[in-house]
Amino acid sequence: xxERRIKILLGKPGLDGHDQGAKVVARAMMDxxxxxxxxxxxxxxxxxxRIALExxxxxxxLSSMAGSHIPFCRKLKPLLEEAGLTDKLxxxxxxxxxxxxxxxxxLGFKGIFxxxxxxxxxxxxxxxxVP
Amino acid sequence: xxxxxNESGIxxxxxxxxxxxxxxxxxxxxxxxxxxxxxxxxxxxMYRKQPWTMRQYAGFGNPADTNARFKxxxxxxxxxxxxxFDLPTQIGLxxxxxxxxxxxxxxxxxIDTLRDFEIAFDGIDLKKITVSLTIxxxxxxxxxMYLAMAEKRGYDIKELRGTAQNDILKEFIGRGTWxxxxxxxxxxxxDTIEYCxxxxxxxxPVSVCGYHIRESGATPAQEMAYAFCIAKAYADDAIRRxxxxxxxxxxxxxxxxxxxxxxxxxxxxRAGRSLWAKIMKEQYxxxxxxxxxxxxxxxxxxxGLTFEQPEVNIMRGAYYALISxxxxxxxxxxxxxxxxxxxxxxxxxxISLRTMQLLIxxxxxxxxxxxxxxxxxxxxxxxxxxxxxxxxxxxxDAQGGIVRMVAEGTIQAKVSSQAYGMQRKIESGEFPKVxxxxxxxxxxxxxxxxxxxxxxxxxxxxxxxxxxIRAERDNKAVDAALxxxxxxxxxxxxxxxxxxxxxxxxxxxGEMTKELVNVxxxxxxxxxx
Numbered sequence: 072x073x074e075r076r077i078k079i080l081l082g083k084p085g086l087d088g089h090d091q092g093a094k095v096v097a098r099a100m101m102d103x104x105x106x107x108x109x110x111x112x113x114x115x116x117x118x119x120x121r122i123a124l125e126x127x128x129x130x131x132x133l134s135s136m137a138g139s140h141i142p143f144c145r146k147l148k149p150l151l152e153e154a155g156l157t158d159k160l161x162x163x164x165x166x167x168x169x170x171x172x173x174x175x176x177x178l179g180f181k182g183i184f185x186x187x188x189x190x191x192x193x194x195x196x197x198x199x200x201v202p
Numbered sequence: 203x204x205x206x207x208n209e210s211g212i213x214x215x216x217x218x219x220x221x222x223x224x225x226x227x228x229x230x231x232x233x234x235x236x237x238x239x240x241x242x243x244x245x246x247x248m249y250r251k252q253p254w255t256m257r258q259y260a261g262f263g264n265p266a267d268t269n270a271r272f273k274x275x276x277x278x279x280x281x282x283x284x285x286x287f288d289l290p291t292q293i294g295l296x297x298x299x300x301x302x303x304x305x306x307x308x309x310x311x312x313i314d315t316l317r318d319f320e321i322a323f324d325g326i327d328l329k330k331i332t333v334s335l336t337i338x339x340x341x342x343x344x345x346x347m348y349l350a351m352a353e354k355r356g357y358d359i360k361e362l363r364g365t366a367q368n369d370i371l372k373e374f375i376g377r378g379t380w381x382x383x384x385x386x387x388x389x390x391x392x393d394t395i396e397y398c399x400x401x402x403x404x405x406x407p408v409s410v411c412g413y414h415i416r417e418s419g420a421t422p423a424q425e426m427a428y429a430f431c432i433a434k435a436y437a438d439d440a441i442r443r444x445x446x447x448x449x450x451x452x453x454x455x456x457x458x459x460x461x462x463x464x465x466x467x468x469x470x471x472r473a474g475r476s477l478w479a480k481i482m483k484e485q486y487x488x489x490x491x492x493x494x495x496x497x498x499x500x501x502x503x504x505x506g507l508t509f510e511q512p513e514v515n516i517m518r519g520a521y522y523a524l525i526s527x528x529x530x531x532x533x534x535x536x537x538x539x540x541x542x543x544x545x546x547x548x549x550x551x552x553i554s555l556r557t558m559q560l561l562i563x564x565x566x567x568x569x570x571x572x573x574x575x576x577x578x579x580x581x582x583x584x585x586x587x588x589x590x591x592x593x594x595x596x597x598x599d600a601q602g603g604i605v606r607m608v609a610e611g612t613i614q615a616k617v618s619s620q621a622y623g624m625q626r627k628i629e630s631g632e633f634p635k636v637x638x639x640x641x642x643x644x645x646x647x648x649x650x651x652x653x654x655x656x657x658x659x660x661x662x663x664x665x666x667x668x669x670x671i672r673a674e675r676d677n678k679a680v681d682a683a684l685x686x687x688x689x690x691x692x693x694x695x696x697x698x699x700x701x702x703x704x705x706x707x708x709x710x711x712g713e714m715t716k717e718l719v720n721v722x723x724x725x726x727x728x729x730x731x
Contacts (some may be wrong), residue, residue: 086301095625138656170653170712187638
């Protein structure tokens with residue numbers, strides 16, 4: 072048994088306090104055998120980029136419920152690029168209207184999981200995308 | 203036959219008889235409406251005298267945008283206001299704070315100074331329309347701002363009614379708009395209770411929220427039991443200050459959630475009413491009936507609504523409103539059908555309002571008090587829910603009390619683990635949810651939801667307005683008021699008089715919060731799973 076554990080950062084960006092979903096997803100990821108670094112609430116783009124770099128995660132994920140995902144990710148993208156994290160898998164979930172998905176993809180998020188996504192679908196996707 | 207266990211963990215039998223009522227404790231706790239222990243309602247005539255207040259949650263953009271929505275809701279028959287603030291306001295940041303970027307006016311209206319409150323409530327009769335402020339971390343500041351605004355408009359604050367949510371302990375469990383550490387946060391709640399008891403005795407400074415604890419994963423019985431533990435923590439603080447219980451308990455109120463099984467919810471409220479009365483009478487020695495009343499808003503909760511087939515949420519809302527009416531609430535509100543996606547449109551907010559009005563105009567829900575009383579099932583379940591809540595409260599006491607459990611994060615870990623369990627049950631189909639795991643549309647059609655537009659320009663306008671106020675106000679008076687706030691906060695003196703002076707000098711929410719943070723520090727969230 073030398074199966075490598077996938078290491079994931081799960082961040083709560085901005086001022087949004089709705090963390091029920093993030094905590095539920097974190098538990099699902101842990102049950103799926105991933106190592107999860109959950110940031111807690113109110114992280115700035117700088118804080119999130121720094122934790123991702125320091126923790127050397129393979130997956131970088133955010134949970135956003137209060138609508139500020141686009142301006143936040145606009146600030147975050149250059150910081151992640153600067154930190155050399157472009158080769159990581161970027162995933163975002165939460166209250167993400169379909170009309171924003173193209174913009175999120177353009178900002179580097181490959182996995183987009185709007186509310187209503189299934190826990191197993193999120194975990195299966197990560198397992199498939201992380202070699 | 204497969205056993206049925208409700209969410210609170212109580213077995214539901216296929217048939218109830220008089221013997222079940224007897225075995226569960228009989229009818230001793232039922233009583234008469236308007237009399238102890240108030241199981242059937244806090245008033246004798248309930249809705250015959252006055253129907254419930256209808257108070258939809260609303261607010262977005264700049265104060266002027268919100269003022270227009272308020273007037274729209276009032277024109278459509280809404281009888282109270284429930285104010286939504288944006289996140290910077292909720293956590294004590296000014297609009298020009300770098301952390302506020304992208305969040306100004308997004309999930310509620312943006313407030314920096316008293317000027318914004320003057321605009322938001324312009325033209326609204328504060329005697330006729332009672333206002334509830336959904337504010338917690340920054341509640342002491344915004345209560346001061348509301349009282350100052352009313353005073354400036356010529357209202358006598360001794361007679362002013364209204365409510366602030368101001369329940370910080372539940373913010374640590376769910377919702378997350380905390381600012382200061384746990385202990386000073388409770389002290390600030392105490393300052394508002396003490397100040398209002400003396401200066402604004404008809405104002406309700408606290409609305410203890412089981413609502414958000416339920417949204418975070420608590421069962422209906424836990425929702426109410428934890429809320430009572432939290433209310434007791436605030437009451438204990440007030441008593442330690444030397445306030446007699448009958449001078450403040452009558453101005454405590456509650457905010458509860460409705461989704462799930464109809465009878466479990468109705469019995470939750472009937473049981474909770476008598477349990478709270480018993481706690482206030484027996485544990486706190488309250489004598490005035492008002493001190494024993496469980497005054498509440500019972501609101502159709504977002505936790506029950508679904509992204510899938512959003513139009514079905516209209517029907518869910520109708521059942522939630524029915525439950526709320528059967529439960530003997532004072533105030534009602536409903537999450538709108540599009541609220542899982544966005545801020546409600548005028549159209550969806552009006553549907554919610556009409557849903558509640560239907561019950562009054564057509565369905566006869568205001569005609570007789572507590573119509574489900576005497577049902578073998580309802581009375582048995584009411585007794586069993588009360589017992590369950592008492593057990594949960596005893597468990598909290600055994601684990602060191604709610605304040606300690608919140609500070610250590612044990613309550614947070616418990617409800618979030620339950621939320622995970624429930625999500626798994628929904629995804630496996632064990633817990634049926636229409637449109638999600640059963641009765642799904644063969645082909646998911648485009649949802650008929652119109653997104654609330656976010657106006658990027660609102661932020662610029664709000665910041666310019668704040669800068670103008672900073673330039674025009676008497677900055678010496680502001681500095682003096684902030685210095686007094688700092689001194690009073692450090693000395694343990696009630697900060698409300700200093701906050702009243704500061705808001706009247708047009709100090710900003712961010713400036714006042716900074717002074718308090720310098721004295722109290724900031725909360726560090728315990729991350730526990």
